[in-house]
Amino acid sequence: MKNVWVICRKELRSYFASPIAYAVMALFALIFGLVFFSATREFVNFTFRSQMNGGGPPISVNEFIIRPMLGFAGTVSLFLIPLISMRLIAEEKRNGTIELLLTSPVQDLSIILGKWLGAMLLYLFVLGMSLLNIAFLFAWGKPDWKPVLVAYLGLLLQGGCLLAVGTVISAMTSNQIVAGGAAFFVSLVLYMLSWFTEYDSTTASRVLNYVSIVPHMENFSKGVLDLKDAVFYVTFIFLALFLTVRQMESLRWRS
Amino acid sequence: MAPAWLKARQTQYTAYASVYILVVLAVLVAVNFLANRYDKSYDSTSNKQFSLSDQTVKVVKGLKSDVQLTYFGGQNEFRTARDTLDRYSSLSPKLHVTYIDPERKPQIAKAAGYRSDSAVMIESGTRRESAKSLSEEEVTGALIRSLKSDERTVCALSAAGERSIDDTDTAGYSLFKQLLERDNYKVRTETLRPAAASANKPIAIGQAPAASSLEIPKACTVLVIAGPKNDYPVPVINALKTFVEAGGRALFLLDTPLRLGDSEPPTENEELRHCKQRPGSRSQRRWPNFPARS
Numbered sequence: 255m256k257n258v259w260v261i262c263r264k265e266l267r268s269y270f271a272s273p274i275a276y277a278v279m280a281l282f283a284l285i286f287g288l289v290f291f292s293a294t295r296e297f298v299n300f301t302f303r304s305q306m307n308g309g310g311p312p313i314s315v316n317e318f319i320i321r322p323m324l325g326f327a328g329t330v331s332l333f334l335i336p337l338i339s340m341r342l343i344a345e346e347k348r349n350g351t352i353e354l355l356l357t358s359p360v361q362d363l364s365i366i367l368g369k370w371l372g373a374m375l376l377y378l379f380v381l382g383m384s385l386l387n388i389a390f391l392f393a394w395g396k397p398d399w400k401p402v403l404v405a406y407l408g409l410l411l412q413g414g415c416l417l418a419v420g421t422v423i424s425a426m427t428s429n430q431i432v433a434g435g436a437a438f439f440v441s442l443v444l445y446m447l448s449w450f451t452e453y454d455s456t457t458a459s460r461v462l463n464y465v466s467i468v469p470h471m472e473n474f475s476k477g478v479l480d481l482k483d484a485v486f487y488v489t490f491i492f493l494a495l496f497l498t499v500r501q502m503e504s505l506r507w508r509s
Numbered sequence: 510m511a512p513a514w515l516k517a518r519q520t521q522y523t524a525y526a527s528v529y530i531l532v533v534l535a536v537l538v539a540v541n542f543l544a545n546r547y548d549k550s551y552d553s554t555s556n557k558q559f560s561l562s563d564q565t566v567k568v569v570k571g572l573k574s575d576v577q578l579t580y581f582g583g584q585n586e587f588r589t590a591r592d593t594l595d596r597y598s599s600l601s602p603k604l605h606v607t608y609i610d611p612e613r614k615p616q617i618a619k620a621a622g623y624r625s626d627s628a629v630m631i632e633s634g635t636r637r638e639s640a641k642s643l644s645e646e647e648v649t650g651a652l653i654r655s656l657k658s659d660e661r662t663v664c665a666l667s668a669a670g671e672r673s674i675d676d677t678d679t680a681g682y683s684l685f686k687q688l689l690e691r692d693n694y695k696v697r698t699e700t701l702r703p704a705a706a707s708a709n710k711p712i713a714i715g716q717a718p719a720a721s722s723l724e725i726p727k728a729c730t731v732l733v734i735a736g737p738k739n740d741y742p743v744p745v746i747n748a749l750k751t752f753v754e755a756g757g758r759a760l761f762l763l764d765t766p767l768r769l770g771d772s773e774p775p776t777e778n779e780e781l782r783h784c785k786q787r788p789g790s791r792s793q794r795r796w797p798n799f800p801a802r803s
Contacts, residue, residue, distance in 0.1 A: 316554070400553035453587055453608040464541075476592065478559050479551040480599070485544035489537045496533055500526050507522040 257360045261368025262375065265342075269376050274341070278334050278376070282327075283383040289326050290387040293319045315397040316477065320388065324405040325475045327384060328468075331377070331413050332441050338376055339420020340434030342369045343498075347428035352505070362502045366495055370414075370421050377413045381406065401477020408474020411487035415467055416441050418494030425501040548599050561596050565649045568656070569600040576652070577632040579607045579621045580643075593643045594629075624691075631655045638692075663689050664699035664729035668745050670738030672762075674698060682735055699729060701748055723748040725757065732759040 269275040297318050304310045346352040355365055391397050420437035427433050447466035451459040463469055467490070470483040514520055552560040561569075578597065580590045587608045598606045611618035622630045627639035629648055633655040640651035665674040665682070674686040674696055686696045701723040723744045725732055732752060741749070753759055 314558075398553075398555045400555070404553045453584075455605065455607045472591070472595075473550070476559055477553045479553060481547075481549045482541070482544040482599075486541060489540055493534065493537055497530065500530060504522070504526065507518060 257364040258368045258371065261360075261365060262371040265369050265372025266375050269338075269372070274337060275376055275379070278337055279380050279383055282330060282334055282380045283386075285330050286323070286327060286384045286387060289323055290319075290384075290390075293323050294391075315391055315395045316401050319391060320397060320402055320405065321475050321477075323387075324384075324402075324409060325471065327381070328409055328412050328471050328475075329445075331380075331409070331416065332445055333438070334380065335377065335413060335416040336420055336434045336437040336441065338373050338380075339417050339424055339437055340430045341424070342373060342421050343424040343502075344428055344430045344433040348430070356502070356505060362499050366421065366425075366498045366502065370417060370495060370498075373417045373421070374410075374414060377417060378410070381409055381413070398477070404477045404479050405475050407479070408471050408483070411474075411484065411491075412467055412471050415487055415490045415494070416444075418491045418498075419444070422494050422498045422501060425498050546602060550599065559592065559596060561600070561645060562649075565597075565645060566600060568649060568653060569597055569604055572601050572603040572656075574603065574634065576604050576655070577607065578604060578648075578652075579609055579630045579632070581609055581611050581618060581621075581623050581628060581630070583612070584610050590628075590643055593645070593648070597648070660695055660728075661730040662695045662697065662728050663731045663733055664697055664726070665733045665735060666725075666737075667698050667700050668737075669741050672735040674733075674735075685735075694730075699725065699732070701725065701745060725749070725752040727755075727757075729757065732757060733762065734759060735762045736764045 297313070297315070300318070301313060304313070343352070346355060356362075388397075388402060392399070416437075419440050420433070423436045423440065424430075424433040427436070444465070444467045447462050448468045451463040451466070452469065454460075454463075464486070467487075470486050473480040473483050552558070578594060580587070580594060582590060587610075590608065594606045598604050607621070609618045609621055609623070611623050622632070622637050622639075624630070624639055627641055628643050629640040629651065631638045631640065631648075631651045633652075636655045636657075638651040638655040640647035665671065665686075667673070672680060672682050674682045675698065677683045689696050725748050729752075732749070734749075749759065
């Protein structure tokens with residue numbers, strides 16, 4: 255576990271030593287800020303219109319602003335996560351430091367876990383940029399805080415899945431651009447699977463819809479912590495990291 | 510002798526890794542299957558916005574056979590519908606939810622029992638029940654109705670020139686029959702039959718029934734008396750009275766008294782008037798006001 259933490263810190267430091275971390279955080283903050291502005295403006299307009307029409311049922315800030323906004327954050331992460339994951343192992347391969355890692359007295363699992371955790375911490379920082387906007391809502395409104403926590407947990411798990419996929423792909427190539435492009439493509443497929451299968455009732459459609467990462471985020475974004483969704487994300491991360499370890503292991507016996 | 514490539518280190522490692530990956534994959538699939546099968550959820554909203562009532566949970570978890578729940582609406586409304594219907598399907602693997610856009614898939618929608626006045630159609634075995642909206646009360650109510658196995662029969666009385674439920678003319682009530690059958694009622698014409706086993710012939714219109722020997726079958730959930738043209742004889746009135754007094758329900762549909770070309774409406778019978786003046790009992794007696802002969 256100590257080795258995992260050492261590699262994780264080293265990975266995080268290397269992110270902040272390059273422009274990647276700052277670029278990803280800035281991009282996310284910009285896009286999220288625009289969405290926040292748009293959603294809040296719509297909410298205020300809707301409230302005014304409602305009052306002018308003699309009022310109506312109370313409008314939930316969670317349902318009107320936070321839920322769609324955090325749902326959108328998941329979509330944005332689809333584009334940003336390949337930027338984080340592309341260098342994880344591909345860079346080690348390109349620099350020739352992978353041999354050092356593989357021959358060091360550290361288990362493959364520790365290396366992979368450390369690198370993935372480092373990427374997760376960066377993703378956590380990226381998501382942290384959105385807290386500023388959410389803080390405004392808490393300052394001037396009364397949102398329900400528990401669903402917000404659950405939604406962030408869902409975003410973390412979804413991001414963890416995409417990062418794990420990116421880690422596997424990064425372990426397969428020494429070219430960062432290829433790793434990033436392939437990770438984006440696979441993430442996009444995982445994202446879009448539900449578009450065509452979401453409301454079909456055939457068995458094949460149900461299976462494909464289940465494999466997609468989007469439907470599992472639905473409950474989290476509503477504030478509902480569902481066992482099957484959490485299990486899906488955790489097992490998905492486990493499988494992707496397991497495949498990465500096998501890929502690393504194969505580097506030894508394939509050479 | 511095995512070929513050399515089979516003994517090669519790379520082949521052996523590839524086989525080992527493949528088997529290892531397949532085993533792990535199978536375990537993970539099983540874990541996901543079990544998580545779906547025994548799903549639990551925690552609604553963190555303060556007003557439990559996404560939770561179902563205990564009654565609904567009890568009904569859905571207690572399903573013994575497959576139930577098909579079909580939502581009809583535009584594709585842009587599916588997401589809203591899912592917020593409600595997913596809560597049902599997550600409670601029991603026996604409840605299946607399908608979403609159909611009637612405009613895009615009219616044939617499938619028609620086959621699934623689409624009605625413009627229903628948002629959700631629930632099918633349990635041969636029974637179909639509709640919910641008019643997506644509210645939990647409506648959906649659970651329709652689900653409970655669809656699970657009831659008892660037959661409900663609407664009997665249309667035919668004893669004094671009433672309108673026929675099989676008549677497809679404008680004066681006929683065939684459409685009424687269709688609507689009832691769509692709501693899982695069995696509909697039949699009831700010609701009052703003598704209570705005594707010896708006199709088992711039905712009483713035709715205009716025929717004088719045997720005194721005090723008629724009865725309305727207990728299988729009739731509701732008795733519909735649709736526009737009688739003639740006065741009911743005393744035995745028929747007694748049968749009606751006995752039926753209602755015993756808890757039966759009767760629905761009287763009377764034509765307006767002044768219609769050119771029609772024969773005179775039946776007189777208000779004293780017995781029926783007597784019943785009308787005693788409303789509110791458990792059997793929900795509701796006798797109509799027979800128009801008095803002028």
